[in-house]
Amino acid sequence: AQSVSQHNHHVILSEAASLELGCNYSYGGTVNLFWYVQYPGQHLQLLLKYFSGDPLVKGIKGFEAEFIKSKFSFNLRKPSVQWSDTAEYFCAVRTTSGTYKYIFGTGTRLKVLA
Amino acid sequence: EPEVTQTPSHQVTQMGQEVILRCVPISNHLYFYWYRQILGQKVEFLVSFYNNEISEKSEIFDDQFSVERPDGSNFTLKIRSTKLEDSAMYFCASSAGQTYNEQFFGPGTRLTVL
Numbered sequence: 528a529q530s531v532s533q534h535n536h537h538v539i540l541s542e543a544a545s546l547e548l549g550c551n552y553s554y555g556g557t558v559n560l561f562w563y564v565q566y567p568g569q570h571l572q573l574l575l576k577y578f579s580g581d582p583l584v585k586g587i588k589g590f591e592a593e594f595i596k597s598k599f600s601f602n603l604r605k606p607s608v609q610w611s612d613t614a615e616y617f618c619a620v621r622t623t624s625g626t627y628k629y630i631f632g633t634g635t636r637l638k639v640l641a
Numbered sequence: 642e643p644e645v646t647q648t649p650s651h652q653v654t655q656m657g658q659e660v661i662l663r664c665v666p667i668s669n670h671l672y673f674y675w676y677r678q679i680l681g682q683k684v685e686f687l688v689s690f691y692n693n694e695i696s697e698k699s700e701i702f703d704d705q706f707s708v709e710r711p712d713g714s715n716f717t718l719k720i721r722s723t724k725l726e727d728s729a730m731y732f733c734a735s736s737a738g739q740t741y742n743e744q745f746f747g748p749g750t751r752l753t754v755l
Binding site for chain 1: 684
């Protein structure tokens, strides 16, 4: 069965530190990849998505992610975090083989210290 | 910016009672989804709905669950006889298409079954 792993469950950083959140998936076919963010008390918002083409994807709020097919990974990065990035981050994968459901990772809670 | 909305934000019910969770998807979207997140666990797919039919459902979505689009705007999830283990955050999502479209999520309904 397909699965998504986010290895960092809780991350604490100081402002201006660099961020990298890992996401690995298990599926041998073509996938669409997403990162969503959930700020406290708010709904899931799309940060960025990958469907095809350039494996380095830029999203909102200075986030980017790189799809490395050989590693089945889609890691999220930001060079310099801000206090306002404190949130929970979810990686999601959608296979393109007749199902359109998202398979989510467990989420990573990021706390940025001012 | 159009948003998916959900009501109520929090529902408390007694075990065995029926609950209906309501969602208003983005108006020009055609595909609708329900996900749930039990506290501390992954966001899990429940069901997808298109053209007034269920297009896919997970193992979680048993006979106790049903979905409906009673009018042109609402999308509901009904749980016929709630169990303690149904306590979770329920997210509604919608998308304009499937292949190259992301899903937009609502803020969730927290269901507590006592």
